[in-house]
Amino acid sequence: MNLIVGATGILGSEICRLLAGKGEPVRALVRATSNPDKVAQLQALKADVVVGDLKDRRSLDAACRGVRAVISTASSTLSRQEGDSIESVDQEGQLNLVDAAEAAGVKHFVLISFPNVDIDFPLQRAKRAVEDRLQRSGMSYTILQPTFFTEVWLSPALGFDPRNGKAQIYGSGNRKISFISFQDVARFAVAALDPHRARNAAVQLGGPESLSPLEAVRVAEEVIGKPIEVQHVPEEALRAQHSAATDSLQQSFAGLMLYYAGGDVIEMTDTLRTFPIQPLKSVRAHFQGIG
Numbered sequence: 001m002n003l004i005v006g007a008t009g010i011l012g013s014e015i016c017r018l019l020a021g022k023g024e025p026v027r028a029l030v031r032a033t034s035n036p037d038k039v040a041q042l043q044a045l046k047a048d049v050v051v052g053d054l055k056d057r058r059s060l061d062a063a064c065r066g067v068r069a070v071i072s073t074a075s076s077t078l079s080r081q082e083g084d085s086i087e088s089v090d091q092e093g094q095l096n097l098v099d100a101a102e103a104a105g106v107k108h109f110v111l112i113s114f115p116n117v118d119i120d121f122p123l124q125r126a127k128r129a130v131e132d133r134l135q136r137s138g139m140s141y142t143i144l145q146p147t148f149f150t151e152v153w154l155s156p157a158l159g160f161d162p163r164n165g166k167a168q169i170y171g172s173g174n175r176k177i178s179f180i181s182f183q184d185v186a187r188f189a190v191a192a193l194d195p196h197r198a199r200n201a202a203v204q205l206g207g208p209e210s211l212s213p214l215e216a217v218r219v220a221e222e223v224i225g226k227p228i229e230v231q232h233v234p235e236e237a238l239r240a241q242h243s244a245a246t247d248s249l250q251q252s253f254a255g256l257m258l259y260y261a262g263g264d265v266i267e268m269t270d271t272l273r274t275f276p277i278q279p280l281k282s283v284r285a286h287f288q289g290i291g
């Protein structure tokens, strides 16, 4: 049995879909408050849907029973209920899950994190603390560290809205990022269940090319066929937001936006030898899909 925690999220639901498509057993952890349509989609995949919460250790002990591998994608950054925070979910909750998995005799744990960034913010502290605990656990592990998801960071949710002729960009927009599709991250996560692949390793993940956000704007203009007005959030404003933030979520968003402004190029040649996952989805293909 494979347990997916975060199964109602963008990435977790795609992982469940891929696993079910391969005929692999899927246990999906959802919450009593999760979106019923997303839960119904998991049930339609014939997943074993169990209710739990990262803040509730007992529910995690039950969910981990009889499980061989855990994949955890959960995060409170975009999907929060009362009592959820970076500290209670992304840090303490994920630590609870590592402990519960180890105690239940889980063999392998796949954690979705992100690359080490030279900026201090609560989400990064949480990810590093969980990585550290996992590395010291008795389980084998694969820590996947994807950079920015194309469908999140080049989407209207974060102000990048080519269909409406507008794009908000954090910083100058000149530094390159290896934007990666969440669908490809899901393929890597499923491949990481293979016991012969990337055992006890942290693997950075990027897409097939590196583009600056301004280059991404040009690609979107070509694909959608209309001009896009660019609005910049200056790096100084992000720095001010990062130092003034009183709340861990705000500080984490400011940290992530500063990270984006600084660019993030991931060299994938070696990783694609270990994980023969090709082709990776390009930014152009993403815009063609929304065109």
Ligand SMILES: NC(=O)c1ccc[n+]([C@@H]2O[C@H](COP(=O)([O-])OP(=O)(O)OC[C@H]3O[C@@H](n4cnc5c(N)ncnc54)[C@H](OP(=O)(O)O)[C@@H]3O)[C@@H](O)[C@H]2O)c1
Binding pocket: 005, 006, 007, 008, 009, 010, 011, 012, 030, 031, 033, 034, 035, 052, 053, 054, 055, 072, 073, 074, 075, 076, 077, 078, 079, 080, 084, 089, 093, 112, 113, 114, 145, 146, 147, 148, 149, 150, 152, 153
């Ligand atoms: N977006 C990016 O660019 C990016 C880049 C690198 C890494 N990542 C990482 O990728 C991962 C997946 O992101 P995503 O976009 O799929 O996130 P998402 O769509 O917001 O999904 C988050 C999931 O976590 C669950 N969750 C939240 N709090 C929980 C709790 N207390 N107990 C149990 N489950 C809880 C949510 O459940 P409900 O539906 O019940 O709320 C949902 O299933 C995250 O770990 C993120 O840090 C993201």
